[in-house]
Amino acid sequence: MKILTVAETQTVLAENGLDRVQANSFAIKKSTEAIFYDWHTHPYHQITYARKGTTQVEGPEGRHLLPAGHAIWIPPHTRHRTMIRNLDGISLFFNPIEFPGVYSEIRTFVVTSLLREMFLHALHLSDGASDSSIVVQSFFQTFVLLCKEQIENTARCPFILPRAMHPALQRAMDGALNDLGQTSQSCALAHAGMSERSFRRYFIKETGMTWQEWITQARLFHAATLLAEGGRVTDVSVEVGYASLSAFAKAFTALTGVRPGRFRHQSL
Numbered sequence: 001m002k003i004l005t006v007a008e009t010q011t012v013l014a015e016n017g018l019d020r021v022q023a024n025s026f027a028i029k030k031s032t033e034a035i036f037y038d039w040h041t042h043p044y045h046q047i048t049y050a051r052k053g054t055t056q057v058e059g060p061e062g063r064h065l066l067p068a069g070h071a072i073w074i075p076p077h078t079r080h081r082t083m084i085r086n087l088d089g090i091s092l093f094f095n096p097i098e099f100p101g102v103y104s105e106i107r108t109f110v111v112t113s114l115l116r117e118m119f120l121h122a123l124h125l126s127d128g129a130s131d132s133s134i135v136v137q138s139f140f141q142t143f144v145l146l147c148k149e150q151i152e153n154t155a156r157c158p159f160i161l162p163r164a165m166h167p168a169l170q171r172a173m174d175g176a177l178n179d180l181g182q183t184s185q186s187c188a189l190a191h192a193g194m195s196e197r198s199f200r201r202y203f204i205k206e207t208g209m210t211w212q213e214w215i216t217q218a219r220l221f222h223a224a225t226l227l228a229e230g231g232r233v234t235d236v237s238v239e240v241g242y243a244s245l246s247a248f249a250k251a252f253t254a255l256t257g258v259r260p261g262r263f264r265h266q267s268l
Contacts (some may be wrong), residue, residue: 001034002082009038016040024095025140027122027233030087036084038234040145045102046074047147047258048112048121049111053090054267055227056221058082059106061162061206065221066108067256068228068267072160073151075106080106085225090119092143099144109147118143158255161217162207168192173214179239180219220255223248228267233260 015020016028017043021043030048048055048071051259053065059080066072074080076096111119122143125136164170170193173192174182185196188211192199203211219240234245237260242248252260 001036001081003036004037004038009040010138012037013040013042016046018093019095021095022138023065025093026096027090027092027119030084030089030091033086036086039044039079039081039172041079042093043076045076045096046091046093047100048072048074048091049116050085050087050089052267053086054224055085055087055089055176056083056225057106058083058163060163061160063161063221064108065159065161065224065241067224067263069111070102070108071119071147071150073103073147075103075105078089078106080243085228090123092122092140094144096142098137098140102144102148103151106160107151108159109151109152112146112150115143115146115150116232117147123241131196156167161214163220164201164203164206168194169199169206172199172203177217177218180215180222181239183215188215202223206257216251217255220252223252223260224256225261227260227264230264230268235263236260 004262010019019042048066050066050068050070054068056074057064057066057072057074059074059078064072118139121139125139125225164173172188172192176188176203188235189193189196189199194202200211203209207214209217223236223240226239227233231239233249237245240248242251249260252263255265258266
């Protein structure tokens with residue numbers, strides 16, 4: 001994976017015209033190998049659609065999973081960093097003056113067949129027509145309204161791994177993420193330096209999840225990344241800490257809505 005520094009990430013933003021507002025709405029096609037963009041912000045609403053591959057975006061609330069067939073909405077001036085895995089996708093950027101007060105937090109949602117075609121059509125609009133065209137403006141306004149409708153119809157929790165603010169909980173989380181296949185609650189308690197009772201109380205208070213729910217979510221996020229890279233379902237199941245393939249398949253399907261094998265096929 002190519003890892004960009006903050007300075008290198010800012011250079012990429014400038015090259016794509018994202019360092020300042022210069023247009024109303026435009027689209028960029030992204031086909032890239034594995035790359036990591038460091039923490040950054042930009043003044044546009046961003047909606048990225050993953051046709052193939054998978055992406056993780058870390059923002060103020062935690063880590064968001066963007067699987068194939070989904071899109072993610074990142075509000076303007078939202079500090080975030082992005083880990084892309086062999087993405088074939090499209091990003092649309094909207095001037096916040098033209099679309100004020102839409103969302104204040106990152107949201108992930110399913111892309112319908114209509115939205116998919118509109119993402120593709122947006123590339124042609126960006127290449128040709130003037131952004132002042134009434135037709136272009138109407139198209140993007142309709143697109144944003146359809147995205148908002150789809151977001152409201154999509155559950156908010158499944159595709160985010162919450163991040164805690166408490167330093168002790170952060171240590172426990174970081175330790176678990178470094179060894180998802182072998183981590184346990186006893187390891188988390190050791191990293192946090194807290195009693196089990198205090199750990200449980202603070203963890204639920206900050207994340208809205210139990211430790212077991214959080215670590216399950218973290219394992220499934222990692223599994224999605226491995227499957228999108230072509231990993232075999234049985235190998236991925238073991239690597240992320242599942243002793244039972246059926247238990248892994250059940251948990252993964254509950255999160256993504258599709259079985260692991262189908263998710264792998266859709267991502268490649």
